[in-house]
Amino acid sequence: MSARLVVEACTGASSFQDGGRHGYQRQGLSGSGPMDRLALAAANALVGNALGIVALELGLGGGRFRLEGGDLWMALAGAPCALRVDGVPVPDHRAFPLSEGSTLAIDAPRRGVFAYLACAGGFAVPSILGSAALHQRAGLGGLHGRGLRTGDVIDGENASRGELGSFGIPGSLDPLPLETDAPVRVVLGPQADRFTPEAVALFTDAAFAVSHRADRMGIHLDGPALAHGPHGYNIVSDATVLGSVQVPGRGRPIVLMADRQTTGGYPKIATVISADLRRVAQRRPGEAIRFRAIPLAEAFALARERAALTAALPGAVRAHAASAGDRLAGANLAGAAVDAFADPLCDGP
Known part of the structure; x- marks a missing residue:
């Protein structure tokens, strides 16, 4: 039996999102996916997942979740939220273990709107038209075509598929700047x-x-x-x-x-x-x-820069895991330009 999260409480707009549903706009269906693509990628990188794997998007809310049937590595990234495991605070933007029988409480964000909860191996959410992302108005994806509710049960995939266990210590990242004062x-x-x-x-x-x-x-x-x-x-x-x-x-x-x-x-x-x-x-x-x-040329350059930053997140996590005192030392965050359109988390300029 796989580990599963029981939703004891849920506030705000919560939905499962992944890299998005592509190829159906000609039929009138937009791609959905995360509102903050960099934060989704960071949450997944922290637990050793592919960057576009399905995670729980929390919008101006939080929740309380009880783990049954096994253990999981988890991480939250994006808007800063207070987290507690069995009442003990744990930091965001850092992977942490959740043991069978434990309760994870997530407060509404202190700043910003959207935060992303990922687990090693991903959540077992059905894929519809190539994606598990919820498109609420179309009633597609997520859990039964809707957002999260109290009483829902979320199965985790095989947690051993995450790479984090091989790191030996939890991966972490500096909190992502929300840039809410920038033009x-x-x-x-x-x-x-x-x-x-x-x-x-x-x-x-x-x-x-x-x-x-x-x-x-x-x-x-x-x-x-x-x-x-x-x-x-x-x-x-x-x-x-x-x-x-x-x-x-x-x-x-x-x-x-x-x-x-x-x-x-x-x-x-x-x-x-x-x-x-x-x-x-x-x-x-x-x-x-x-x-x-x-200018359009600058927009393309910034898109490639963001794609390179996103692609470098797993290396940044490994650098943190290798040496907490030398953060990001082994990560090439500037890197060579990566074509934005090759990044499944990037829609272009």
Whole structure:
């Protein structure tokens, strides 16, 4: 019998996510996957998994889980949360053992929104159309096409498949910076010409704030209204991408996220670059967002830099495990440029 987690309590928006469901946008199904791809990769790296293996995404919440039927190595990465095993605090961004009969308690994050709980070997969540990721509006993936609930039982895969046991001591990483004060970089377009020049300038000059209408489909922003040009706010519906910034008739931007619709009839003033999507996802309602336009070539370079950083995470964990006093010494975090489109956790610039 494999180890399994019994959900004793669960708060916030919790769902299982992996690297995403690819190849179905032409049928109207977006890829889902994590809201913070770097944090998912870090949680998996900490327990020796492939970086895109399914993990539990916790959104502005936490939970309490009791382990039955075996032992597991686990790790939490992303938004910083207080963790306790049988009441004893354990750090995040560090692998820790959970023994049969123990209880893991995770508080809501102190900062940011999304944190990822991974276990060595992964969770036994069914794959549908090539992914275990929950797409809630489509009712696909996750546990029975929905998020986590109190009373659910989550089976772990064979924990011995994780590499961590061979390290001898737990792997750890420095906490990932959430970058929630940094500007969000965008490439203008594809329909920036559907706005007045003043509106385009205002988009990159003004401060916006995350509204309470924010979820995995899209993040609505409060702030100054962006005026459309003489052709109005309706276009022939065309494709959206992760990070498209739509502006409907009321003039307030919406950043489309992991569970977005695949087409839309509102003009898109800009597209958030892939490396900065986590800067949007980890901002809470009421927190400010400023946008900065960059050239497409710079967006590609930043995507390759993020892909290299992600690919280097397992080496960073091994460096920590080899010498806690020489953190990251053996990891090549800058590395040679890695093509972003070869990274299953990266959607491009």
